[in-house]
Amino acid sequence: MHNVLILPLILCFFISCSSYSIGKKYNYQDDFDAYFQFTFNHSISKIEEDILVIIPIASCSMCVERTLDELIKNNYDARIIVVGTSHEERYLKKLDEIEKNYPLLYDSEAELFNYETDMGKPTLLILSKNYQYITLEETAWKKVYELL
Amino acid sequence: MDVGYPQDTCDQMQHAALHYQSKETISLDTISSFASKCSVKQIDQSLCFLNNRTGGIYQHDPNVSSITLKYSINISDGVPNDFWISNDHVYLLYAQPNQLIRIDSEGNQEIIFSQNQGLFLQTFPFMGDKLQIAPFGNLVSTAFSQHDEQYNVKPFKLLNINGTTEYGFGQQPEILRKYQFPLIGRPSRIHHDQQHIIAYGFSPSIEVYHRDSFLNHYCAKSMYLDPVISGLGHNASFQERSNYIIEKGFYLGIYYNVTEGRYYRIVKHPQPLKSAGRRLNKRYDGTWSVIVLDDSFQTIGECIMPANQYDYFACFTNDQAGLWVANKSDSLQFENLQFY
Numbered sequence: 001m002h003n004v005l006i007l008p009l010i011l012c013f014f015i016s017c018s019s020y021s022i023g024k025k026y027n028y029q030d031d032f033d034a035y036f037q038f039t040f041n042h043s044i045s046k047i048e049e050d051i052l053v054i055i056p057i058a059s060c061s062m063c064v065e066r067t068l069d070e071l072i073k074n075n076y077d078a079r080i081i082v083v084g085t086s087h088e089e090r091y092l093k094k095l096d097e098i099e100k101n102y103p104l105l106y107d108s109e110a111e112l113f114n115y116e117t118d119m120g121k122p123t124l125l126i127l128s129k130n131y132q133y134i135t136l137e138e139t140a141w142k143k144v145y146e147l148l
Numbered sequence: 149m150d151v152g153y154p155q156d157t158c159d160q161m162q163h164a165a166l167h168y169q170s171k172e173t174i175s176l177d178t179i180s181s182f183a184s185k186c187s188v189k190q191i192d193q194s195l196c197f198l199n200n201r202t203g204g205i206y207q208h209d210p211n212v213s214s215i216t217l218k219y220s221i222n223i224s225d226g227v228p229n230d231f232w233i234s235n236d237h238v239y240l241l242y243a244q245p246n247q248l249i250r251i252d253s254e255g256n257q258e259i260i261f262s263q264n265q266g267l268f269l270q271t272f273p274f275m276g277d278k279l280q281i282a283p284f285g286n287l288v289s290t291a292f293s294q295h296d297e298q299y300n301v302k303p304f305k306l307l308n309i310n311g312t313t314e315y316g317f318g319q320q321p322e323i324l325r326k327y328q329f330p331l332i333g334r335p336s337r338i339h340h341d342q343q344h345i346i347a348y349g350f351s352p353s354i355e356v357y358h359r360d361s362f363l364n365h366y367c368a369k370s371m372y373l374d375p376v377i378s379g380l381g382h383n384a385s386f387q388e389r390s391n392y393i394i395e396k397g398f399y400l401g402i403y404y405n406v407t408e409g410r411y412y413r414i415v416k417h418p419q420p421l422k423s424a425g426r427r428l429n430k431r432y433d434g435t436w437s438v439i440v441l442d443d444s445f446q447t448i449g450e451c452i453m454p455a456n457q458y459d460y461f462a463c464f465t466n467d468q469a470g471l472w473v474a475n476k477s478d479s480l481q482f483e484n485l486q487f488y
Binding site: 034115 | 427
């Protein structure tokens, strides 16, 4: 009887631990908050979504392309921040598509790079879990599927 | 730290403090009024601009103040990192995919170099850095392998206009195997009179080659930089690389003025990472200087330049004395600076 009660507790413990270990701890939380407040004139603590996907549009094109495709294919409960501008047709079409399904913010002046945020590539940031993050490189999407 | 160069010749070097005077300004308002971002090239005494928004390549002739559209390129699948115009072709260098494309006057495109040929080009898009095509006589490209996947350093390779290797020269410094130098891992180069002059951003020395034979090292050290400029490990994060560029002092472009027989070497000075609050200082906002060398690579002196007034990445020389440098005004203007 005792074992029957303890087993679910142990399972819960492992599940919660494993989901916390999926992302890495983000070391620039205060800087990111300051960036968000300055750029969008809005406190990050007041946004509804728990997940932010930050896309520096001029960064690694394979990572950007894959991130845009994944956002179109899936429908995550996330807010998207596009950093910088692009005149490339293939990106613009995909961003139009994404804007239909996600709340989207444009940081067209690339203010992100005026703060220490360590986001040189598309990044997924989970606010509620002490700002865990995943850099959205090609190989990272398996982790994202597990997480979301 | 081993930096692959004889440091003793460059230690404790003192030289004269120079002054500068702005002698002339050329303005290119008609270009800048619609150009969100321009790449600038000096070709045959005139300037050419690639408008990254429209794909137009324009030529400006300062003698008659005319601007003509030379080529119009398709940018729907990406903007080239660099370009070069010869008499009958335009060459476009792309980072992703790594390729050099030649377009003839009929608009026919031909890939004359691609990563499949074993060379690897790197770029740092977040820094606005460019791969560069330099007109080295009949050699068009500075395409070379900085290192392979195991960080084994490779010699430079110059390509001829058919995209085949003309010759290799100058083993790259061994230090590139151990460390990375964001922005300055590739050297600035000049080619004239069969000589290649190579200046790395992390070294006070400059190397001179005659075709593929090494001739000598010369010291061209700034009074405002340490003799040794350290690098970062190859696993440094994006933020570490970015901070390096803000904080570090290092050497940038080297230019040669044939009329005067003078070399000009640009020096970015160190600056604090942040001035107030959490905002980072701009990468290139601090003070900088110009080292002036004579035809024999002897330092004439160094001139400290004001912060935030000039864009020291956009420089060129022509048949006038001095160095042309873009200023940071809203319109695209170049000033002819002379040093004394």
